[in-house]
Amino acid sequence: MEIVKACVLGIVQGLTEFFPVSSSGHLVITPFILNWSYIPVFYTVLLHFATLLALVTVFYRDIISMIRYFFKGLFSRKARRENYFTLAVLIIIASVPAAITGFLLDDFIEGFFSNPAYVASFLLITAVFLFSGEYIGRKIEIKNYNAGMKRFNIFEKTVLGSEAENKQPYNKSGHLIAIAAGIGQAIAIFPGISRSGTTISFARCFGINREACVKFSFLMSIPVIFGAFIFEIPDILNALDSPEKLNYTPMIASFIFSYLSGLFAIKFLVRLSKNRNFNFFALYCILLSLTVFILIFLRKI
Numbered sequence: 635m636e637i638v639k640a641c642v643l644g645i646v647q648g649l650t651e652f653f654p655v656s657s658s659g660h661l662v663i664t665p666f667i668l669n670w671s672y673i674p675v676f677y678t679v680l681l682h683f684a685t686l687l688a689l690v691t692v693f694y695r696d697i698i699s700m701i702r703y704f705f706k707g708l709f710s711r712k713a714r715r716e717n718y719f720t721l722a723v724l725i726i727i728a729s730v731p732a733a734i735t736g737f738l739l740d741d742f743i744e745g746f747f748s749n750p751a752y753v754a755s756f757l758l759i760t761a762v763f764l765f766s767g768e769y770i771g772r773k774i775e776i777k778n779y780n781a782g783m784k785r786f787n788i789f790e791k792t793v794l795g796s797e798a799e800n801k802q803p804y805n806k807s808g809h810l811i812a813i814a815a816g817i818g819q820a821i822a823i824f825p826g827i828s829r830s831g832t833t834i835s836f837a838r839c840f841g842i843n844r845e846a847c848v849k850f851s852f853l854m855s856i857p858v859i860f861g862a863f864i865f866e867i868p869d870i871l872n873a874l875d876s877p878e879k880l881n882y883t884p885m886i887a888s889f890i891f892s893y894l895s896g897l898f899a900i901k902f903l904v905r906l907s908k909n910r911n912f913n914f915f916a917l918y919c920i921l922l923s924l925t926v927f928i929l930i931f932l933r934k935i
Contacts, residue, residue: 639670640884641891647681648688648895652852652903654831654915655922656760657682659753662825663926666750677885678747679866684889686859688896689852696795696853700725720792721853724808728816728833728854733861735820740865746825754926756826757919763818763828764916767835772911774841789837790846793853811840815850819858829855830903831915848907852900 646664650657661678665671690697696718704722706713713719736743746752789808818832833851838844906912 637884637887640888644681644684644888644891644893645895647678647888648685648892648897649899651682651685651892651896652830652899654760654764654828654834654912655919656753656757656822656826656828656831657685658747659757659826659828662747662753663750663922666926667929679863680885681888681892682859683863684892685896686856686863688893688900689856689859691897692900693853693856696721697856700853717792717795720808721795724789724792724812724850725854725857727809728812728819728850729857729861731813731816731820732823732858735823736858736862736865739823743823743825750926751930752824753826754923754930756824757923757926760826760828760831761916761919761923763832763835764912764919767838768911768913768916771838771841771844774839775843778841789840789842789850793846793850811837811842812854814840815854819854828919829858831912831919834912844907844911845904848903 643661643664646660647657650660658678661681699718700722703713703716703718707716707719707722789811792808814836815833818836819829821827822829822832830848830851833854834844834847837847837850
């Protein structure tokens with residue numbers, strides 16, 4: 635793989651892993667549009683690991699606190715009352731559906747990664763999720779506001795921590811939201827269905843504000859991405875044992891670009907979530923899907 639192609643794929647992975655437009659889908663569509671050969675699954679997982687490092691870089695304080703309070707909470711009732719313990723439990727709950735789905739359907743899903751028509755179809759589903767989540771979430775926010783409810787519920791207070799400490803919670807639906815987001819993450823195993831888009835949209839359907847949805851979506855992706863990386867280590871080692879098939883320089887460049895673009899995407903989306911909805915990304919998914927279908931049609935003529 636040439637260095638330019640590797641850098642392009644790294645940037646695509648880093649941006650689309652966190653933008654709600656499906657990174658796995660883009661790693662199928664980008665080679666298709668540019669007439670490149672498809673990259674192997676182990677390479678995709680390696681790029682996902684680069685974006686995992688970007689997540690750890692941005693949220694390392696939250697990660698360390700969650701780990702610390704979770705293990706403290708196993709033995710201390712006081713620690714179990716801390717936000718970080720509750721957040722760790724919610725992330726564990728949200729990770730279960732994707733872990734089960736990935737384990738059971740890994741071989742079945744792999745076949746979708748070489749067919750751009752499937753990806754284009756799944757992108758339309760992502761668009762539906764994004765539009766629906768924003769529409770339902772906004773309606774609930776307006777309803778709660780008109781009813782005089784406080785802005786933050788217990789789930790938002792748990793995710794945002796000190797940023798919400800001056801607000802009073804009005805319900806305790808955190809576990810249900812985590813389960814819903816987890817189901818969304820499991821559905822996103824298909825290339826073209828955005829993991830971040832689906833998890834954010836599913837949480838938005840409970841009226842959770844966009845900022846809390848984005849942060850929870852990012853944090854809950856950490857164990858799943860790490861688990862996928864561990865699961866693919868044998869394939870990665872087999873590939874690395876065949877140096878004649880690999881060019882390490884492009885792989886390193888791709889990894890670095892994926893990490894840097896991932897950092898940018900995380901910070902950009904967190905900032906964007908405070909003031910803007912994500913309908914723009916839904917429109918992008920529709921346009922990209924139509925582009926792929928048109929190219930498929932034209933190449934068959």
